[in-house]
Every structure is written in structure tokens, then in C-alpha cells.
Amino acid sequence: MLNDIKFEDLIEATYDTFYMTLIALIGTFILGIILGLLLYLTSKDGIWKNKSLHFVISAVVNIFRAIPFIILIFLLFPFTDFLIGTIRGPNAALPALIIGSAPFYGRLVEIGLREVDKGVVEAAKAMGAKTRTIIFKVLLPESMPALISGITVTAIALVGYTAMAGAIGAGGLGSYAYYSGFMRRDFDLVFLCTVLIVIIVFIFQFIGDMIATKLDKR
Amino acid sequence: MISIEGLSKVFTSNKSKTTAVENLDLNINDGDIFGVIGYSGAGKSTFVRLLNRLEEPSGGRITINNEDITAMTARQLRIARQDIGMIFQHFNLLWSRTVEDNIAFPLEIAGVTKTDRQKRVQELIDLVGLSGKEKAYPSQLSGGQKQRVGIARALANNPKVLLCDEATSALDPETTNSILDLLVDINKQFGLTIILITHEMHVIRKICNHVAVMESGKVVEQGEVMDVFLHPRQHVTKKFVEQVMGNGEEDEDIAGIAEAYSEGNLVRLHFVGETTNQALISKLAKKYDVDINILQGKITQTQAGAYGTLIVQIAGKDIEEAVRYIKEKSSVEMEVIQDVK
Known part of the structure; x- marks a missing residue:
């Protein structure tokens, strides 16, 4: 059975999974930090304290986190079609992947920012720092280990999402396991894809832990 | 400002x-x-x-x-x-x-x-x-x-x-x-x-x-x-x-001290921001024929000089002169607790 596997196909599927995860991860990192910052800054003791804005952002984040990923993909079909020009292939999976995981990561960013010592933010204010300086030179660097651990957790969830997206035509290991494995009763192939996905998850976890430890000078 | x-x-x-x-x-x-x-x-x-x-x-x-x-x-x-x-x-x-x-x-x-x-x-x-x-x-x-x-x-x-x-x-x-x-x-x-x-x-x-x-x-x-x-x-x-400075409880002991040291004069010296008279006691001992015995007290340093209280016993021949010297020549405030004479 395994002899029938075309290794080029397997390599391509692995590459697609990596590609989708990495690009989606970059998008999630940026969008999630923006969301997390907005949540933190507009909150009760935030610099931009704003009850209604906080409520709106919080509601949007909660709604998108509540939608099951597979349904989110369907819901986003028109948007994806408009943005990418197709609803098939790895690129078509990106909008759903980013929109699906950024709210989750945004909450993790918010938690990370809350952990930053209020006294340090106050010290920066007492030195005459602008809000921009406080964000880029205090809040983000001081919460960086938490932001990295958070993105590691998100990356692993994203690998799972790519497999789900794969099942409806995005390519990658999930798609390969479904169409070439499950549909053809080739369970060895399904197993092989699983092992590859687990290895990918381990790689992300290892890199994330390493960076977080290196950055943490506390 | x-x-x-x-x-x-x-x-x-x-x-x-x-x-x-x-x-x-x-x-x-x-x-x-x-x-x-x-x-x-x-x-x-x-x-x-x-x-x-x-x-x-x-x-x-x-x-x-x-x-x-x-x-x-x-x-x-x-x-x-x-x-x-x-x-x-x-x-x-x-x-x-x-x-x-x-x-x-x-x-x-x-x-x-x-x-x-x-x-x-x-x-x-x-x-x-x-x-x-x-x-x-x-x-x-x-x-x-x-x-x-x-x-x-x-x-x-x-x-x-x-x-x-x-x-x-x-x-x-x-x-x-x-x-x-x-x-x-x-x-x-x-x-x-x-x-x-x-x-x-x-x-x-x-x-x-x-x-x-x-x-x-x-x-x-x-x-x-x-x-x-x-x-x-x-x-x-x-x-x-x-x-x-402590809480002044020591005042209650003064009767006890007076009983124990019945010889000579017992005086309380208040140092209030002293910078020039800190060697007062050794000066007295050198200048006059007196023995000075420090019984109790506390002196502390502030930015404006020494501050605190000492209770001392002055005994010997020149008690009166020594006491007059403290009163007239030094800025240390003095209070006589017991005058045995």
C-alpha cells in the first residue's frame, strides 16, 4: 500500500501545510497584537479608556471565537473569492485561517499585556513618554515572552485548522490524508500524514519555547 | 520654587x-x-x-x-x-x-x-x-x-x-x-x-x-x-x-537614677541642633575639676546638627562653675534634676 505513495505529492502536501501555517501565523501575529492592544488600551484602566469601543471589539472577538472553524470557512467563501479570486488552494485558506485564529491570539495578547507591571508603564509616563513609545518600547518588549508563548499555542491550533481547511480543498497534509488516504481506504497514508503533522507541531513548539526562554530576562 | x-x-x-x-x-x-x-x-x-x-x-x-x-x-x-x-x-x-x-x-x-x-x-x-x-x-x-x-x-x-x-x-x-x-x-x-x-x-x-x-x-x-x-x-x-528618639518612658526612671546616684548634681542636657558644642563634656572635664558620669540618653544626627538628650551626673569640686559654663557659654539647654549640696 505505502508503495503506491507518490513522494512528490507527500512533499508538496507537507510544504503546503507549512506554507499555510506560516503565512497565517504572520497574519495572526500582526492582527492579534492589534486586537490585543486595542482590548488592553480601551479597557477600564487603559490609556485610551473607552467603554463602548472596548465593548464592540470585545464582542467581535468573542463572536469570531465562537464560530466553529469549518463553518467560518463556508461563511467566508464570498469574502475569500473576492479577495483571492478563488476558493481553492492554499492561498484561499489564508483569510479563514487568519480570521479564525487572530481573535483567539488577541485574547492571549491582552492577557500578556495585563501582566506587564503597571509601575513600569507609570514610570514611562513620568518620563514624558508618548503612547506610541509606551506601546513599542514598554508594553510589547515587556510582554514579549508571553506573546511568543501565545503565538506558539496559536501555531499549533493553526496546524489543526489547515488540516480542516484541507478537507474542503485547500491542499496540504489534511487534504492529502482525506482524499488520497481516507477516500481510498489507504489508512497507512492517513497514519503517515498524522505523523508528519505531529512532527510539524513539535517543531513549532520547540522553536516557540526556545525563543520565549531566550527573551525572558526576569 | x-x-x-x-x-x-x-x-x-x-x-x-x-x-x-x-x-x-x-x-x-x-x-x-x-x-x-x-x-x-x-x-x-x-x-x-x-x-x-x-x-x-x-x-x-x-x-x-x-x-x-x-x-x-x-x-x-x-x-x-x-x-x-x-x-x-x-x-x-x-x-x-x-x-x-x-x-x-x-x-x-x-x-x-x-x-x-x-x-x-x-x-x-x-x-x-x-x-x-x-x-x-x-x-x-x-x-x-x-x-x-x-x-x-x-x-x-x-x-x-x-x-x-x-x-x-x-x-x-x-x-x-x-x-x-x-x-x-x-x-x-x-x-x-x-x-x-x-x-x-x-x-x-x-x-x-x-x-x-x-x-x-x-x-x-x-x-x-x-x-x-x-x-x-x-x-x-x-x-x-x-x-x-524613643518614647520618653525613661522619665519615669529618673527617680530611680536619682536614688542610685546621690552624689553631685544630676542634670539633663538638651542638644538642639548642636554643631559647635558637641565636645561639651570633655571640655568641662578638662577645664574644671569635675567628674562627669553619663547615665542615660540618646543623641542623633540631623542635617542641622546633633539632637537629643543626655542625663549626666556632675560631681567634684567645681560643680557650680561647670554648671555656669554650660548655662552661659554653650548653646546646650540644661535642666537641673537634682542638686545635692
Whole structure:
């Protein structure tokens, strides 16, 4: 059975999974930090304290986190079609992947920012720092280990999402396991894809832990 | 010159109002080390945070060097804050930055160029005595060293005023003293005005020249440190003076002492800001034929000189002359407890 596997196909599927995860991860990192910052800054003791804005952002984040990923993909079909020009292939999976995981990561960013010592933010204010300086030179660097651990957790969830997206035509290991494995009763192939996905998850976890430890000078 | 008029701060939460600072007036001269002392909840911490508007005042006016802090826009305030250094009880350093990068932070905010920053940081590290620790992270430093970084950071932009919010409260007594010495040094070297918040009278005694005592959001007593030590009027102030001087329980023992030392005169000497008469006792012994026996007392040093009380026994031939000398030639106040003759 395994002899029938075309290794080029397997390599391509692995590459697609990596590609989708990495690009989606970059998008999630940026969008999630923006969301997390907005949540933190507009909150009760935030610099931009704003009850209604906080409520709106919080509601949007909660709604998108509540939608099951597979349904989110369907819901986003028109948007994806408009943005990418197709609803098939790895690129078509990106909008759903980013929109699906950024709210989750945004909450993790918010938690990370809350952990930053209020006294340090106050010290920066007492030195005459602008809000921009406080964000880029205090809040983000001081919460960086938490932001990295958070993105590691998100990356692993994203690998799972790519497999789900794969099942409806995005390519990658999930798609390969479904169409070439499950549909053809080739369970060895399904197993092989699983092992590859687990290895990918381990790689992300290892890199994330390493960076977080290196950055943490506390 | 810092002048504060009618300053007040009311915290509102869940429809209940708490007045932290109430209608406070103070004037602080340039180059002063001005201490504000009070128990927790007296409003002293809120007071110091009002000075650079970390807390927004509910009313009143603050003028620092003829600039009205309270009337400033957010933008003006940011610039003004670069001239007001501040140090904190918990140091508030950025753990993600090294010592030198922490000290460079206010310079980055002020837009100083990189080469000038490096030069200034090195000066400051030498000033606070942290040479060799440039590349260390705050987590690798002791409490005293962290506060030195805090001080260097606060001084980076050459401020005219330094606010100290319980700056030594998290330190052990020995480290507290070394940090206080550093503050006096800086005050003398740069003529910096220091406003210091504390609950320890020891800190006031050691470095301040003016003191204000706060209770329930108000200044209940203020003046020169020596005057306040000598004539504390309010109950709180007396309590604080006792922290340093003991609580006067020794007076009850005087009868006992008088019984035990029945020979000669028993006198109480009050040293009040002495700088010239500290060798009084040895002078008396050399000049007159008397023996002086120190029975009880405590002398402590303040910025204005020695302060405290001694109970001594004077015996020998020239008792009268010695007593007259103390009365007429020295500025030490004397009180005769027992005259056996």
C-alpha cells in the first residue's frame, strides 16, 4: 500500500501545510497584537479608556471565537473569492485561517499585556513618554515572552485548522490524508500524514519555547 | 520654587467619594530636600503623584519654576515631565532592558542622539556607582543596585526636581542609608530640589531640611526638621519623633537614677541642633575639676546638627562653675534634676 505513495505529492502536501501555517501565523501575529492592544488600551484602566469601543471589539472577538472553524470557512467563501479570486488552494485558506485564529491570539495578547507591571508603564509616563513609545518600547518588549508563548499555542491550533481547511480543498497534509488516504481506504497514508503533522507541531513548539526562554530576562 | 495652592484630589468610585488630598498648600524652595511623612492612607503618595500629574488633580494649582503644571496640555506636560525625575518604591525598571538601556530610556524619549546617549549613560553609571554592571539585567541586581539604576534613570535628562515615592521603603536599613547618602550627594552636587515621601522618621532626620506631616489628606504640621523635632505639636508628629528618639518612658526612671546616684548634681542636657558644642563634656572635664558620669540618653544626627538628650551626673569640686559654663557659654539647654549640696 505505502508503495503506491507518490513522494512528490507527500512533499508538496507537507510544504503546503507549512506554507499555510506560516503565512497565517504572520497574519495572526500582526492582527492579534492589534486586537490585543486595542482590548488592553480601551479597557477600564487603559490609556485610551473607552467603554463602548472596548465593548464592540470585545464582542467581535468573542463572536469570531465562537464560530466553529469549518463553518467560518463556508461563511467566508464570498469574502475569500473576492479577495483571492478563488476558493481553492492554499492561498484561499489564508483569510479563514487568519480570521479564525487572530481573535483567539488577541485574547492571549491582552492577557500578556495585563501582566506587564503597571509601575513600569507609570514610570514611562513620568518620563514624558508618548503612547506610541509606551506601546513599542514598554508594553510589547515587556510582554514579549508571553506573546511568543501565545503565538506558539496559536501555531499549533493553526496546524489543526489547515488540516480542516484541507478537507474542503485547500491542499496540504489534511487534504492529502482525506482524499488520497481516507477516500481510498489507504489508512497507512492517513497514519503517515498524522505523523508528519505531529512532527510539524513539535517543531513549532520547540522553536516557540526556545525563543520565549531566550527573551525572558526576569 | 515649587508652589502648591489649594491642591485636592477626590477619588470617585461606585458613587462613594474618597478625599485623598484636601486643600493642600505648600511652598518648596529650590535646592531643598523636602520630606513628606505620614502613615499609610494619609494621602502622601497621591500627593507626590499629583505633582507630575500621574494623578489628575481635582482642584488647585501646582507651579514648578513659574510653570503652571495644572494648566498644561497633554503635550506640554510630556515636555515638562522630562524636567521632573521620579523614583519609586518598587524601582519600576524594564526587566527586558539592561542597566545601560534602562538609563538610556528617558534619553530616547527626549530624542537625544545615540552618541550623546552613550556618553550621558556612562556619566550616570559612574555617578551612582554601578560601573561594571552596564550589561546586567535588573533581575541580576540587588534592591539597592536597582534603586541606583532608578536614580540614574531619573537624573538622565538633568531634571530640576526629583520626586521620591517611598524610594527606600523596600530596602534594608543599611542599603537605605547608602541610597540616602547618594540623594544628599546629588542634591549638593546639582542643586536639585528633592521631594521625598516616606513613613520613616529616620529618613527625614537623616537627609531632609524641611518636613511636612500629613494626616487624612492634609498637612497638619510643617517646618524645619529641627523645629519639628524639638516642638512637635500634633499627636502624629510626636509619634513620628518617638520613632527616632524613643518614647520618653525613661522619665519615669529618673527617680530611680536619682536614688542610685546621690552624689553631685544630676542634670539633663538638651542638644538642639548642636554643631559647635558637641565636645561639651570633655571640655568641662578638662577645664574644671569635675567628674562627669553619663547615665542615660540618646543623641542623633540631623542635617542641622546633633539632637537629643543626655542625663549626666556632675560631681567634684567645681560643680557650680561647670554648671555656669554650660548655662552661659554653650548653646546646650540644661535642666537641673537634682542638686545635692
